[in-house]
Amino acid sequence: QLRLVESGGGLVQPGGSLRLSCAASGFTLDSYAIGWFRQAPGKEREGVSCITPSGSISDYGDSVKGRFTISRDNAKNTVHLQLNSLKPEDTGFYYCAATGSCSSDPRRVSKYGFWGQGTQVTVTS
Secondary structure, three states: OOEEEEEOOEEEOOOOOEEEEEEEEOOOHHHOEEEEEEEOOOOOOEEEEEEOOOOOOEEEOOOOOOOEEEEEEHHHOEEEEEEOOOOHHHOEEEEEEEEOOOOOOOOOHHHOOEEOOOEEEEEOO
8 A cells, every 4th residue: 555654743832942853654655755735724834844755955935934944765665855943833643645756836735646644743831
């Protein structure tokens, strides 16, 4: 069965950090660009970051640039998203998704055809 499984979410205070992971099963990630998205209650899903299959190029939304870092370990079939300096507005369900490349609007939801189930991130004091 082909799956993407996110993990690492949780409850954290403002200024704290989390490391999210996206693990693939049933297929290898190294042929796919992987994006991270988030969705807060009542809001549209927002693209956060994208990383190319080789990991050589990454893209970030303006709201997370300088605070979040995407990386991948193809040998472990896993992509990570390091979340630093977290803010309450970072709260939401975080999803990873697979696509062919990060080019041409890498944070557009419709670009991605295969999604994980998500992991909750809550930033609150």
